[in-house]
Amino acid sequence: MQNIDVTLFHRLFRAHPWHGVSIGDEAPDVVTAFIEIVPSDTVKYELDKPTGHLKVDRPQKFSNVYPTLYGLIPQTYCGERTAEFCMKQASRTGIVGDGDPLDICVLAEKSITHGDILLPVTPIGGLRMIDGNEADDKIIAVMRGDAIYGHMKDLYECPPALVDRLKHYFLTYKDAPGARCKRETEITHVYGRDEAQEVIERSVLDYAEKYGDLKALFESLRTR
Numbered sequence: 001m002q003n004i005d006v007t008l009f010h011r012l013f014r015a016h017p018w019h020g021v022s023i024g025d026e027a028p029d030v031v032t033a034f035i036e037i038v039p040s041d042t043v044k045y046e047l048d049k050p051t052g053h054l055k056v057d058r059p060q061k062f063s064n065v066y067p068t069l070y071g072l073i074p075q076t077y078c079g080e081r082t083a084e085f086c087m088k089q090a091s092r093t094g095i096v097g098d099g100d101p102l103d104i105c106v107l108a109e110k111s112i113t114h115g116d117i118l119l120p121v122t123p124i125g126g127l128r129m130i131d132g133n134e135a136d137d138k139i140i141a142v143m144r145g146d147a148i149y150g151h152m153k154d155l156y157e158c159p160p161a162l163v164d165r166l167k168h169y170f171l172t173y174k175d176a177p178g179a180r181c182k183r184e185t186e187i188t189h190v191y192g193r194d195e196a197q198e199v200i201e202r203s204v205l206d207y208a209e210k211y212g213d214l215k216a217l218f219e220s221l222r223t224r
Contacts, residue, residue, distance in 0.1 A: 016052035028197040076102040079206030086135035109148035125155025
């Protein structure tokens with residue numbers, strides 16, 4: 001096989017947002033966020049895992065909309081280590097990882113009109129969310145350099161009303177008006193920057209265990 005220049009891949013082909021984009025050299029202090037949904041969206045977009053393109057998951061059924069930019073952290077995976085930490089912090093048993101990349105909500109002053117973009121962000125906290133028996137943490141971050149939110153280092157600097165809005169959204173966005181069925185989603189608590197970084201680090205380890213060392217893979221392709 002001919003030697004393959006890895007940089008050529010990035011010039012010829014679009015990188016997969018989950019697997020082909022780096023989380024960032026400064027993680028977990030600063031991470032890359034791939035934005036799937038913006039507050040003005042009236043349909044729910046999500047990453048199509050096989051192709052790396054955004055797909056329409058469903059129209060927003062009700063009047064609620066995402067309070068912030070929303071997406072995922074590349075090269076993370078909610079697996080065994082992430083679930084173990086969730087059980088420890090929430091004093092629960094029987095929790096598993098949801099098998100998805102780590103979700104992230106990004107606070108930004110500027111109006112970003114569409115998803116399918118990358119943003120450098122600073123994680124400041126998160127919501128410990130459990131959906132059924134699955135760990136489904138929502139990391140909360142601020143856009144780097146943002147005039148209003150960019151100075152925040154910890155979630156406890158954030159206005160409580162904004163955190164309450166995020167909690168309300170994730171606890172209600174699946175509910176049908178007038179439905180009486182038991183809600184399976186819960187948020188056990190809100191946490192700050194240090195715990196968010198622990199969740200990110202564990203999800204990176206879960207990713208490495210699930211998918212292996214991608215840097216080593218690219219290097220092996222380059223030297224063949």
